Amino acid sequence: MKLTYYGHACFSVQIKGRTLLFDPFITPNPLAKAVDINQVPADFILVTHGHRDHIEDAVAIAKRTNALVIANFEVANWLNKQGAPKTHPMNHGGGFNFDFGRVKFVNAIHSSTMPDGAFGGNPGGFVIESAEGNFYYSGDTALTLDMKLIAETPLKFAVLCVGDNFTMGADDAIKAADFVGCKEVLGVHYDTFPPIKIDHAMAKGKFQAAGKTLHLLAIGETHDF
Ligand code: NI
Numbered sequence: 001m002k003l004t005y006y007g008h009a010c011f012s013v014q015i016k017g018r019t020l021l022f023d024p025f026i027t028p029n030p031l032a033k034a035v036d037i038n039q040v041p042a043d044f045i046l047v048t049h050g051h052r053d054h055i056e057d058a059v060a061i062a063k064r065t066n067a068l069v070i071a072n073f074e075v076a077n078w079l080n081k082q083g084a085p086k087t088h089p090m091n092h093g094g095g096f097n098f099d100f101g102r103v104k105f106v107n108a109i110h111s112s113t114m115p116d117g118a119f120g121g122n123p124g125g126f127v128i129e130s131a132e133g134n135f136y137y138s139g140d141t142a143l144t145l146d147m148k149l150i151a152e153t154p155l156k157f158a159v160l161c162v163g164d165n166f167t168m169g170a171d172d173a174i175k176a177a178d179f180v181g182c183k184e185v186l187g188v189h190y191d192t193f194p195p196i197k198i199d200h201a202m203a204k205g206k207f208q209a210a211g212k213t214l215h216l217l218a219i220g221e222t223h224d225f
């Protein structure tokens with residue numbers, strides 16, 4: 001599965017010729033200046049929670065691409081009111097079969113208020129199952145024992161937050177990778193803001209010492225998992 005990193009917690013994964021774009025936050029991110037959101041492809045836009053650093057470009061990209069926005073009920077309806085033409089609301093524990101595979105919305109420990117103060121439901125993560133392989137994106141979260149349930153699905157890779165302060169840091173992300181039963185990890189949600197700047201070499205070394213690989217991609221870089 002081909003994954004492209006767009007900075008912060010935004011990335012896309014290609015499955016069956018479809019592009020799944022996660023948590024679009026590109027235009028306000030000075031580190032992602034080289035990315036032109038008018039060139040970012042999407043057939044589906046998956047949003048984990050209502051915070052600005054996960055939704056900022058969702059409506060613009062949904063309008064341009066006519067992508068289907070998949071999010072919790074409150075976030076999906078809020079984005080629809082802002083102009084996202086097509087939305088698919090979900091809630092925790094629920095899965096749905098799309099044409100590329102199955103999406104399950106799973107627990108995360110975090111918050112989810114929308115930028116205008118509206119209630120954004122509760123935050124989540126996604127487990128994606130497809131004929132090309134399965135993966136888990138944690139969304140913004142603390143380490144939680146609920147992640148052990150995800151190990152029932154064999155994963156090719158996991159996308160985990162590693163920036164600390166607002167989410168798990170590297171040490172807890174290593175435990176999360178253990179809980180979900182996955183050795184290949186893409187780190188996200190780091191370096192964008194001063195409190196989440198990380199030492200890349202140190203984080204990668206910690207994963208290596210635990211028998212795992214932490215991928216920290218350059219913005220715009222594509223990796224085949
Ligand atoms: Ni957040």
Ligand code: MN
Pocket residue numbers: 051053054140166189
């Ligand atoms: Mn965030």
